[in-house]
Amino acid sequence: MNLSWLLCFHLLITAVSSDVGENGQYVLQKAGRDVIRPKVFILSTFAPEANAWYQGSSLDLFANNITIPGLSPIWPDVHCDSGGEVCQLTTGLGVVNAAASLTVLWSSPRFDLRKTYFLIAAIAGINPHEATITSVTFAPYVVTLDTQYAASALEIPNNYSSGWLPLRSELPDTTDPAAYPTLIFGWEAFELNAKLMRRAMAAARKAKLEDTPATKVYRALYDYAPANEPPGIVSCVSGASNAYWAGHAYGEAFQNYTRLMTNGSGTYCATNTEDSGIHEALVRGHVAGKLDYSRVINMRTASNFDRPPPGVGALSQLLYRNQGGHEPALKNIYLAGIEVVRDVVDNWNGIFEGGIKPDNYIGDMFGSIKNQAAPRDLG
Numbered sequence: 001m002n003l004s005w006l007l008c009f010h011l012l013i014t015a016v017s018s019d020v021g022e023n024g025q026y027v028l029q030k031a032g033r034d035v036i037r038p039k040v041f042i043l044s045t046f047a048p049e050a051n052a053w054y055q056g057s058s059l060d061l062f063a064n065n066i067t068i069p070g071l072s073p074i075w076p077d078v079h080c081d082s083g084g085e086v087c088q089l090t091t092g093l094g095v096v097n098a099a100a101s102l103t104v105l106w107s108s109p110r111f112d113l114r115k116t117y118f119l120i121a122a123i124a125g126i127n128p129h130e131a132t133i134t135s136v137t138f139a140p141y142v143v144t145l146d147t148q149y150a151a152s153a154l155e156i157p158n159n160y161s162s163g164w165l166p167l168r169s170e171l172p173d174t175t176d177p178a179a180y181p182t183l184i185f186g187w188e189a190f191e192l193n194a195k196l197m198r199r200a201m202a203a204a205r206k207a208k209l210e211d212t213p214a215t216k217v218y219r220a221l222y223d224y225a226p227a228n229e230p231p232g233i234v235s236c237v238s239g240a241s242n243a244y245w246a247g248h249a250y251g252e253a254f255q256n257y258t259r260l261m262t263n264g265s266g267t268y269c270a271t272n273t274e275d276s277g278i279h280e281a282l283v284r285g286h287v288a289g290k291l292d293y294s295r296v297i298n299m300r301t302a303s304n305f306d307r308p309p310p311g312v313g314a315l316s317q318l319l320y321r322n323q324g325g326h327e328p329a330l331k332n333i334y335l336a337g338i339e340v341v342r343d344v345v346d347n348w349n350g351i352f353e354g355g356i357k358p359d360n361y362i363g364d365m366f367g368s369i370k371n372q373a374a375p376r377d378l379g
Helices: 004-020 022-030 047-054 095-107 194-204 213-219 248-261 275-287 314-319 326-346 348-352
Strands: 040-044 064-067 077-080 086-090 117-126 136-138 141-144 189-191 233-235 237-240 268-272 296-305
Touching: 040 047, 040 326, 047 086, 047 117, 047 326, 086 095, 095 275, 117 275, 117 326, 136 194, 141 248, 141 275, 189 275, 194 233, 194 296, 194 326, 237 248, 237 275, 248 268, 268 296, 275 296, 296 326, 326 348
Parallel strands: 040 086, 040 117, 117 296, 136 233, 141 237, 237 268
Antiparallel strands: 064 077, 077 086, 117 268, 136 296, 141 189
């Protein structure tokens, strides 16, 4: 494979970033290698999500551009406003890119992140039984959907509804506690600070969400709610997987797996390819004393349905159908997200600086974050 075009693309992006942020970089160099202590760190996963914060934003995120060795070769810079209060990073797509970028970030001596709030601000697929396209979701849990056994759909027994089975289980696609995996890697599920999530949702409700005639037309193809209803602010589980998948069989299997891994308390809606990698890195950063996992907010806006409406095939929807949700979902990242950012910055003294103490367990399946109740899923 000829990778020269990728190198040229990377050099072009780097050149553009340097030009845009030249003055900011100069100021940073004059000031020396001062440690930056952001109040909010925005986490994007690829360029269109990042652009939502660059174009028409009230934030001047190119005031300071800091190159961090080890970040994505396509997005090697952290961008911050002039005061270093709000910063933004693009991780790169996929679980591995996300985990690597976040680990590099909290390992860098350029930042003190111990009081920083992390806002994951990205798009996602959406479960039509839980929300609709262009909605904004906030996650109480993140579940890794594909850390399971997987058998070919063409070779499964007739009584199996899918080929997915929890690790070391013989029961497919079920919420039966007997199917609970007995082999645990630790990153199958994460629980977030519920009080902080509710605060972020309240701030996001101030936004007037973007919607389009095209999304309304596609929603109308579904004969059930909330798929055919207007967009809103929703709390539901983020389901991460390296696979871009579609269809009812997978959707129902992953719904059941999410219920299983959250002890019946979570329903997935937002599908993506990064969140479990982001959270694994952030939990490890907390354990290393570099950040506070209780200050993580997981926001995903819905760009497409994860399963088709009646009369449409899964492959057709995955490859060919224009649902109209991509552009408004990108706009809603900023419209909802800026309200969360403002809430943190404007209410730093007295509320956010000292932290919003969780009243629920937070962390991974191993109970890596100590001095709290055990993970509910491990009893």
